[in-house]
Structure formats: structure tokens, C-alpha cells
Amino acid sequence: MGDMALTAKGRATRQRIIEGAAAYLRGDDPAGVTLDDIRAITGTSKGQIFHYFPDGKEELFLAVARHEARRVLEDQRPHLGALTSWPAWQRWRDSVVARYRAQGRSCPMGALLSQVGSTPGAAEVVSTLVAQWQFEIAEGIHDMQAAGLVRPAVDAERVAAAFIAGIQGGVQVLRTTGSIEHLEAALDTLIDHLRG
Amino acid sequence: MGDMALTAKGRATRQRIIEGAAAYLRGDDPAGVTLDDIRAITGTSKGQIFHYFPDGKEELFLAVARHEARRVLEDQRPHLGALTSWPAWQRWRDSVVARYRAQGRSCPMGALLSQVGSTPGAAEVVSTLVAQWQFEIAEGIHDMQAAGLVRPAVDAERVAAAFIAGIQGGVQVLRTTGSIEHLEAALDTLIDHLRG
DNA sequence: GATTTTCTGGACCGGTCGGTCCACTGTGGT
DNA sequence: ACCACAGTGGACCGACCGGTCCAGAAAATC
Numbered sequence: 200m201g202d203m204a205l206t207a208k209g210r211a212t213r214q215r216i217i218e219g220a221a222a223y224l225r226g227d228d229p230a231g232v233t234l235d236d237i238r239a240i241t242g243t244s245k246g247q248i249f250h251y252f253p254d255g256k257e258e259l260f261l262a263v264a265r266h267e268a269r270r271v272l273e274d275q276r277p278h279l280g281a282l283t284s285w286p287a288w289q290r291w292r293d294s295v296v297a298r299y300r301a302q303g304r305s306c307p308m309g310a311l312l313s314q315v316g317s318t319p320g321a322a323e324v325v326s327t328l329v330a331q332w333q334f335e336i337a338e339g340i341h342d343m344q345a346a347g348l349v350r351p352a353v354d355a356e357r358v359a360a361a362f363i364a365g366i367q368g369g370v371q372v373l374r375t376t377g378s379i380e381h382l383e384a385a386l387d388t389l390i391d392h393l394r395g
Numbered sequence: 396m397g398d399m400a401l402t403a404k405g406r407a408t409r410q411r412i413i414e415g416a417a418a419y420l421r422g423d424d425p426a427g428v429t430l431d432d433i434r435a436i437t438g439t440s441k442g443q444i445f446h447y448f449p450d451g452k453e454e455l456f457l458a459v460a461r462h463e464a465r466r467v468l469e470d471q472r473p474h475l476g477a478l479t480s481w482p483a484w485q486r487w488r489d490s491v492v493a494r495y496r497a498q499g500r501s502c503p504m505g506a507l508l509s510q511v512g513s514t515p516g517a518a519e520v521v522s523t524l525v526a527q528w529q530f531e532i533a534e535g536i537h538d539m540q541a542a543g544l545v546r547p548a549v550d551a552e553r554v555a556a557a558f559i560a561g562i563q564g565g566v567q568v569l570r571t572t573g574s575i576e577h578l579e580a581a582l583d584t585l586i587d588h589l590r591g
Numbered sequence: 592g593a594t595t596t597t598c599t600g601g602a603c604c605g606g607t608c609g610g611t612c613c614a615c616t617g618t619g620g621t
Numbered sequence: 622a623c624c625a626c627a628g629t630g631g632a633c634c635g636a637c638c639g640g641t642c643c644a645g646a647a648a649a650t651c
Contacts, residue, residue, distance in 0.1 A: 206597065206648070228513055233638060244600045245640080255640065304513065317424055317500065317571075325571045360580035365557060368564030368581075375513075375521045384556035385564075392588040402618075402627060429608060440630045441610080447628095451610065 203251075213251040216241050220263045221270075225307050234259075261320045264311040268328040271308065274298065279332075282339025283346065285394070292386045295366065299382060304374050333359045340393065349393050362389055399447075409447045412437050416459045417466075421503050430455075457516045460507040464524040467504065468531075470494065475528075478535025479542065481590070488582045491562065495578060500570050529555045536589065545589050558585055
């Protein structure tokens with residue numbers, strides 16, 4: 200895949216497919232998304248799809264998943280990078296809640312995962328995203344501990360992992376029941392825990 | 396569905412289909428489970444499946460989901476019903492971890508949900524399960540507060556919601572990456588939080 | 592400007608899978 | 622004994638969908 204010869208036009212088309220697919224996945228019930236949908240949305244043809252993603256659906260969806268994973272992180276980078284005070288944590292919390300409230304029931308990552316299933320590629324994408332996200336949260340906790348705002352006894356990595364789990368689960372409940380209160384409860388409770 | 400006339404034999408067959416499907420869903424990649432798989436596993440025929448579940452796949456899967464939801468709760472009822480001491484909480488935590496560790500990457504509920512998708516029926520099943528589960532945890536927290544073991548300032552419902560989110564998310568991470576540490580971290584951190 | 596390579600379009604194929612249909616076999620009531 | 626209706630088996634269908642193939646347009650390379 201990486202050794203494919205692409206002209207500027209080719210790169211543009213490839214990108215158009217990925218972003219179009221991502222946007223579509225974001226807004227629609229992902230369970231039944233077909234290559235033909237994506238073809239229609241992105242104004243391309245079957246030939247192009249298989250030209251740029253020779254391994255077909257799985258390769259395309261993995262590319263989209265990677266794209267979305269990067270989006271998730273970059274979306275919160277400004278907040279994630281500066282978790283050095285309680286108001287900063289609150290702002291981060293609000294941005295997460297706002298993001299998923301706006302996104303409604305559709306979760307791009309969850310979408311992709313249910314499609315790609317349990318292929319090794321999917322596991323790798325998720326692992327990378329989770330690890331990165333967790334790392335940044337743990338960094339924030341360490342910063343707070345360095346500033347004397349959080350007890351040193353707190354295991355930063357463990358609490359960061361709990362954050363990840365809480366967010367994932369909160370989003371999942373949001374997706375299937377439409378209620379965002381679990382996401383809020385998870386974030387608030389864990390921040391409370393940091394406050395001690 | 397409820398007004399169908401069923402003889403003893405009929406009820407037995409219907410149950411065999413549900414339980415066989417549930418067992419199969421529990422052990423296999425649920426993404427690609429077909430009616431024909433279920434037919435083969437349960438030793439039945441297409442005719443029977445549509446005889447007992449006239450609305451086809453969706454009705455059958457919803458029945459299985461309800462069956463699994465009940466199983467999840469009953470599985471933990473002994474622990475959930477008696478969260479009145481710290482050792483009891485620990486035992487509950489261990490049972491949850493053990494259950495999902497044994498189950499490995501396969502999550503019956505998650506399985507069903509990804510199949511049934513976002514139909515109203517699915518939302519109802521999940522809502523019911525979540526509400527019930529959360530209620531029992533909240534009861535436990537209330538008991539602890541009554542016994543003076545947990546600060547009265549703790550919002551039992553909110554923390555219970557956080558538990559639900561943490562468990563769901565932990566299981567999801569387990570499913571996609573194979574690591575159980577997020578589930579453990581979520582449970583441990585929240586119990587820690589209760590301890591204050 | 593010739594040629595080689597990439598890009599694009601879309602007809603087509605083959606397998607899969609949910610769902611239908613109908614003939615046949617119990618089974619329980621009278 | 623009969624009959625109505627539940628239960629069972631499996632052939633069959635039609636839609637859908639991922640994937641193939643090839644022919645022609647457009648660029649790049651020389």
C-alpha cells in the first residue's frame with residue numbers, strides 16, 4: 200500500500216475517498232455502510248476505490264479509522280496538552296462532553312470497529328489511540344501531582360486508564376440509549392477522585 | 396409474538412433456538428453470524444426459525460439479547476445484592492473481572508448490539524439492563540452510606556452511573572485490544588473513590 | 592508526439608443471506 | 622376416527638454487495 204505510485208491527482212482522490220467515507224460514517228448508521236454508498240458520496244467509481252485500496256473494504260475502513268483516530272486526538276490536543284489546573288480539567292471535561300453531545304449517537308470509532316471487527320489491523324489502530332490518549336491524561340495527572348494539587352499516592356497510569364474506560368463506556372451508553380449522563384458521571388466522578 | 400399458540404414442544408424448540416444462538420454468539424465473532432449458522436447449531440430448520448420469530452433475524456436477536464441481559468444480571472445477583480462491606484465490593488469486583496476474563500474478547504451484549512444496531516427494540520433492552528444494573532449498584536452505595544462506611548456527600552446514582560460507564564468501556568477495550576487492565580483500573584479507581 | 596503508466600468509469604459476476612412457500616408430519620381435542 | 626392446527630424440513634428466490642475486469646481518458650516521462 201505504501202509503495203504505490205501516486206500522482207498529485209491520485210493523492211487528492213484517495214484523500215477525497217477517505218474523508219468522504221469518514222464524514223458519511225460519522226453521520227449515518229454505520230452498521231450497513233456499503234462500498235457503493237461511499238462510491239456515491241465521494242463521486243468516485245468502483246475502479247478507483249479498488250485502485251487506491253487494493254485489499255478492498257477492510258483496507259479502506261482501516262484507513263478511515265486511522266484518519267478518525269488522529270482527528271479524535273487533535274480535536275482535544277489543546278486541552279489535553281495543558282491539564283495543569285482544575286479549571287483546565289473542567290474545560291477538557293466540557294469539551295469532551297460537548298463533542299459527543301454534538302456527535303449524537305454516532306461514534307466514528309465505534310462505527311469502524313463494529314465493521315472491521317476483530318482483524319489485527321483494527322486492534323492496532325485502537326491500541327495506538329487508546330495508548331496515546333491515556334498517556335496524555337497520565338501526563339496531566341503527573342503535572343498536577345508535581346504542582347502539589349493531586350495526592351502523590353494516586354497511580355496516574357491507573358486513573359488514566361479508568362478515564363479511558365469511563366469515556367468509552369459513556370459514549371457507548373450514549374450511542375445505544377441516547378443519554379449522555381453516564382459520560383458526564385464518569386468524567387465528574389473521576390475528576391472528583393483526583394481532587395481527593 | 397406474545398399471542399402465539401405454543402405447545403410444550405413448541406416452547407422447548409423456541410427456547411432451544413434462543414439458547415443455542417446465545418451460546419454461539421458468546422463464542423464466535425458475532426459480526427458475521429447468519430441465520431443459517433444458528434439453524435445448523437440448534438438443529439432446526441428455516442421454517443422453524445420463522446415460525447417462532449415471524450419478524451426474522453431482528454426479532455430473534457432481540458430475544459437473544461433479552462436472554463443475555465437477564466443472564467448478566469443473574470450472574471452477579473448474589474454479589475450485587477449484598478454490597479454491604481468492603482470485602483463484598485472486592486468480591487463483586489473480582490467476579491466481574493473473572494467473568495469477562497473468562498469470556499475473553501467476546502461480549503454477548505456488545506455482539507447483539509452491533510448486529511441489531513440502532514433499532515428502538517435494542518435501545519430498550521440496553522436501557523433496561525443498564526438501569527437495573529445501575530440501580531443495584533446505587534443500592535449498594537446507599538447501604539454503605541447507611542452503615543457509615545461511605546461519605547454521605549457521595550452522589551450514589553452518579554457514581555453508580557460512572558461504574559456502568561467504566562465497566563462498559565473496560566469491556567470494550569478488552570474486546571478490541573485484549574487487555575483487561577482498563578476494566579480493572581476503572582473498578583479499582585471507583586471503589587477507591589468510594590473509600591474516600 | 593510517442594509510449595508508458597496512472598486514473599477513471601461502469602458493466603458484470605458469484606456468493607451469500609434473509610426471507611418465502613409449501614408439503615408433510617405430529618399432536619391434542621372431541 | 623377425525624380434524625384442525627402446531628410443528629418441521631428444505632427447496633427456492635431475489636436482493637444485495639464485495640470484488641473483478643477491461644476499455645478508454647488523462648498525465649507523466651522520454
